[in-house]
Amino acid sequence: MAEAAPPFDLRTALSRELCSSSGQYAAPLGDTTQYLTVLGGQIASLAISPAVKALSFYWGSIDNYNTVSFFSGSALVASFTGSQVPAAPADGSQGAPTNNRRVSFGFDGAAIDRVSFASSSNSFELDTVAGAVPEPASWVMLVAGFGLVGAAARRRDPTAVAA
Template sequence: MMRPTLTAAFLVAAFVALPATAATLVSRPGAPDPGPLAGESRVVTFDAANAPGFTWAGAPATRATSLSGTAAAPAGVTNRFGFVSTAQGQPASATLRTPALRSISLYWGSVDGHNRVTLLGRNSQVLGQFTGNQLPAQNGSWWAANANRRVGFVAEAGTWIHAIRLDAGGIAFEFDDIAANAVPEPASWAMLMAGFGLVGAAARRREARMMKAAAV
């Protein structure tokens, strides 16, 4: 399935000022989920194994349907979704550890002001902290498009996201289809650079042949 392209008309940006690092919040309303941000791929769906390198340190609860007083499925979601909640017997917090990321996004259901997202860097330093109060229409609606949103977090230049912590200060914080844009591993960069070198060499040989033919 093609991933939607993120356009400026849909962006709502908020900046978190930190001493040395920062992250940017972007969001799009959607019911159902408008899909990952540009350049991202789904890495956690709650219906299959996580993508390699994405592991929970304290996993969220999951459900396939809404349950009053516990969790409401994000609008348009008919499969399993994740949630944290202060409801009895449910985890109130979950942390997803990740490879180095440029960005990470999730489909945030029925946004409430007590929902909180914390982005963590390589040494668990806080890169940014966001709550539902920073999003439009944080009224907890189960179905309203404005209260069910694709919300993304983008690392500032020179900073990489290494974990995302999801906390509920009430009932509940629901999410699904976590997507990410990972920074290539060093080996991948080496292969990419080698590929560019081969392409460049081939182009130079082709140009030389064309110049030689033109001189004849």
């Protein structure tokens, strides 16, 4: 069974914000907590331990100049820009739900131990990074195992109790 990873701590990241700065950065839609801002020309890296096979985060004002890259050791596993997020116009709209949402990435079994967030212009805003939950096959095996234990317990002969 895949181990569920806790949300990762962004408190040590480059810039944490509670407010917006016109022309610089803005809180992801509906976010009232501190969030990570990666200003133009910067990269924020997040080490992940234990490694995960899927990752999600709340991406605010998705822009085509934002890039997220996933690594296993020093090997690049995958890289995506805001324009590759399905149904997102990637125009930086700060008030549109399609441009401010949780995005999830899977890696065909590769274990990810580092992710980088880069922006070539202002800004890449994100919050609430979370690792994978157990895969559906793991849940099926767990439920089937409980079912077999229950069936075995039900088939047992009742024990006679002497009085």
